[in-house]
Amino acid sequence: MATLEIKNLHARVAEEDGEQILRGVDLEVKSGEIHALMGPNGSGKSTTSKIIAGHPAYEVTDGEILLHLEDDDFGDLEIPDDVRTWNLLELEPNERAALGIFLGFQYPAEIEGVTMTNFLRTALNAKIDEREELLFGEDDEEEEEEAGYDTSPMEGNVDDGEVGVAEFQKLLKEKMELLDMDEKFMQRYLNAGFSGGEKKQNEVLQAAILEPSIAVLDEIDSGLDIDRLQDVSKGINALRDEQGTGILQITHYQRILEYVEPDHVHIMLDGKVVKSGDASLASELEDKGYDWVREEVYEAA
Amino acid sequence: MSAQLPANLSAETVREISDARDEPEWLLEARLEALEALDELELPDVIQTPGRRWTNLEALDFESLVDPLNQADETTRESPEGVVVLPFTEALSEYGDLIEERFGSVVDPESNYLTALSAALFTTGTFIYVPEGVDAEDVKIRAEMNSRSLFSHTLVVTEESSSVTILEAIESGDSVDDARYFSNLVEIDAGENSYVQYGSLQNLDEETYTYSLKRADADTYSTVNWIEGNLGSRLTRSDVETELNGEASETKIVGAFFGHDDQHLDVNARVWHKAENTTADLVTRGVLDDEARSVYEGVQDVGRDAWSTNSYQRENTLMLSDQSEADASPKLIINNHDTEASHAASVGQVDAEDLFYMVSRSIPEEQARNMLVEGFFVPVLEEIAVDEFRDDLEELIAARLR
Numbered sequence A: 001m002a003t004l005e006i007k008n009l010h011a012r013v014a015e016e017d018g019e020q021i022l023r024g025v026d027l028e029v030k031s032g033e034i035h036a037l038m039g040p041n042g043s044g045k046s047t048t049s050k051i052i053a054g055h056p057a058y059e060v061t062d063g064e065i066l067l068h069l070e071d072d073d074f075g076d077l078e079i080p081d082d083v084r085t086w087n088l089l090e091l092e093p094n095e096r097a098a099l100g101i102f103l104g105f106q107y108p109a110e111i112e113g114v115t116m117t118n119f120l121r122t123a124l125n126a127k128i129d130e131r132e133e134l135l136f137g138e139d140d141e142e143e144e145e146e147a148g149y150d151t152s153p154m155e156g157n158v159d160d161g162e163v164g165v166a167e168f169q170k171l172l173k174e175k176m177e178l179l180d181m182d183e184k185f186m187q188r189y190l191n192a193g194f195s196g197g198e199k200k201q202n203e204v205l206q207a208a209i210l211e212p213s214i215a216v217l218d219e220i221d222s223g224l225d226i227d228r229l230q231d232v233s234k235g236i237n238a239l240r241d242e243q244g245t246g247i248l249q250i251t252h253y254q255r256i257l258e259y260v261e262p263d264h265v266h267i268m269l270d271g272k273v274v275k276s277g278d279a280s281l282a283s284e285l286e287d288k289g290y291d292w293v294r295e296e297v298y299e300a301a
Numbered sequence B: 001m002s003a004q005l006p007a008n009l010s011a012e013t014v015r016e017i018s019d020a021r022d023e024p025e026w027l028l029e030a031r032l033e034a035l036e037a038l039d040e041l042e043l044p045d046v047i048q049t050p051g052r053r054w055t056n057l058e059a060l061d062f063e064s065l066v067d068p069l070n071q072a073d074e075t076t077r078e079s080p081e082g083v084v085v086l087p088f089t090e091a092l093s094e095y096g097d098l099i100e101e102r103f104g105s106v107v108d109p110e111s112n113y114l115t116a117l118s119a120a121l122f123t124t125g126t127f128i129y130v131p132e133g134v135d136a137e138d139v140k141i142r143a144e145m146n147s148r149s150l151f152s153h154t155l156v157v158t159e160e161s162s163s164v165t166i167l168e169a170i171e172s173g174d175s176v177d178d179a180r181y182f183s184n185l186v187e188i189d190a191g192e193n194s195y196v197q198y199g200s201l202q203n204l205d206e207e208t209y210t211y212s213l214k215r216a217d218a219d220t221y222s223t224v225n226w227i228e229g230n231l232g233s234r235l236t237r238s239d240v241e242t243e244l245n246g247e248a249s250e251t252k253i254v255g256a257f258f259g260h261d262d263q264h265l266d267v268n269a270r271v272w273h274k275a276e277n278t279t280a281d282l283v284t285r286g287v288l289d290d291e292a293r294s295v296y297e298g299v300q301d302v303g304r305d306a307w308s309t310n311s312y313q314r315e316n317t318l319m320l321s322d323q324s325e326a327d328a329s330p331k332l333i334i335n336n337h338d339t340e341a342s343h344a345a346s347v348g349q350v351d352a353e354d355l356f357y358m359v360s361r362s363i364p365e366e367q368a369r370n371m372l373v374e375g376f377f378v379p380v381l382e383e384i385a386v387d388e389f390r391d392d393l394e395e396l397i398a399a400r401l402r
Helices: A045-053 A093-098 A116-136 A144-150 A165-178 A183-187 A196-210 A226-243 A279-288 A290-300 B011-020 B025-037 B088-102 B113-121 B352-359 B365-376 B387-401
Strands: A003-013 A020-030 A034-038 A058-068 A085-087 A101-104 A214-218 A246-250 A264-269 A272-277 B073-078 B084-087 B126-130 B135-145 B149-158 B163-172 B180-190 B195-203 B208-218 B223-230 B235-244 B250-259 B264-273 B279-288 B293-302 B309-319 B325-334 B339-349
Touching (some): A020 A034, A020 A058, A034 A045, A034 A279, A045 A058, A045 A101, A093 A116, A093 B352, A101 A196, A116 A183, A165 A183, A165 A226, A196 A214, A196 A226, A264 A290, A272 A290, A279 A290, B011 B025, B025 B088, B025 B113, B073 B084, B163 B180, B195 B208, B223 B264, B250 B264, B250 B387, B264 B309, B279 B293, B279 B325, B309 B325, B325 B339
Parallel strands (some): A020 A272, A034 A246, A034 A264, A101 A214, B126 B149, B149 B180, B163 B195, B180 B208, B223 B250, B250 B279, B264 B293, B279 B309, B293 B325
Antiparallel strands (some): A264 A272
């Protein structure tokens, strides 16, 4: 079981006189749990998610983000004792992803010329390689360098990586069925021309393929019609139920929480988590609004 | 200002080239005329903005670059059934009359100093003839340049309702220490309702200066599609042009370039709409790394009589380094109000959010960047009809990235 532990996280926009956005965030998400992170616009929810993933636009000024792994987190792969706790802030974004952090984007990039199949198979193989490198040290057989030649933008490098084309196609098809996604997406360019809903479905699909320990989903529910919301919710629940993924779901709306029931609800205000509770907190919030939280918090202070 | 005539260039030289190839009198005369015109001709126009010329052709030292009597190349030609694909010289005995009639009819040898030089001195090139109604796929011409200078002239003639797809690739053979010069003129005379795709892949070594002018005359209902790939050379000046002379004729000019180190690539696409219902689509995608520099000019000229014209132009340059430089000048000249047209050019870097998206999915940054660059070229790759050309271009792009 993996645990994502955020301690006293302070961060600002990484430019001269960049605005301070996070002012001491504390959060803990374990595998298999579903957390909802709510809060008004500008409270720092999205920034928190981007910093977990390692977005270069932000600079952490204080605090830390730790990932604690346990023996069974990577299936049969034995994790040596001395590499079970990682300081994410010291890792590159791709290394964080390799250790099981996933960020579902609020606005996923549209990438022309790179097919879904190529992208996801490349990502899966890169994850497997990088994870081994992090856990067991550098690969001696520098085989990656040669790989460049046989590549194609449509299929990716045919011979490269642990997971071959045929095996990957099968995996992808399985996961797409689960999400009720049309197979035609496989050969389409990554998010290019996808509707808002299709992009969000695609984020959940990618999580299903990469099997993260912790998935941070940034407003995965925005802009979804009711059918798509149900598909996406089904996908999120499957991540938790079938892969044991811990979910940190950032949302403005109670609506998705009816389909993806959170174990914990946290409310952010002005760059801090100010209140936590169970699912009932979300309904209370829906009734009373953020002013109620604000009053409660600042009165107590 | 015209360039200095190399001292080793004389009527004698031209006669020697022509005699050695046992050419007909008319061709010798054409060469001599071109030679004579050199005195009067200017180098091709280059764009000038205050304080600088975008490409400095004047700096080329033709005296040392041009070595007319020692030209050498090794060229292989593959042709499918039904189409004539011959070395230019060999074609003269059987197709002399046709060649005499069409030679220089699309590319005027006296267009500029460099075309005249090429017409006077060319020793290699290909004659491609597609008879009426013949469909020919995958004509492949692969040339290797083995001398200090090489001048090539290619003539493509397609008869009514024929079609052909062509790949022409040029690279360097024996390595020569000094600078080299490669000149390539290509003329396409596209007959009524015929289809031509002419793909060209230039991957010469980076000591070579290249001048290339490719021009098509598109007859009624014909389509001429160009694919122009430039990866090699120290400096390239490439012009790809179509005159849409026939009603309802169409053209696409698709370009890809990828410069690195201190390469200078000056690529140009031009179309003249001269008849009704004509369509043009100009698409160029280029990538620059290190200190490479690109210059692009695109021209869509819609004539007075070109009613109901559709004309589109896009050029995008992606910079991988802060030291690279790109200039672009898309031009749209409209003399007819019944026209649907657009033109745009952009210069930018790899999108940081795209990159972060990919990296957040475990893909290492450099690999992600490479995928984005390869993806950037896909719209060009998708246009290519000759599989081998697409594979080669893809491979060269992949190799340059790694």
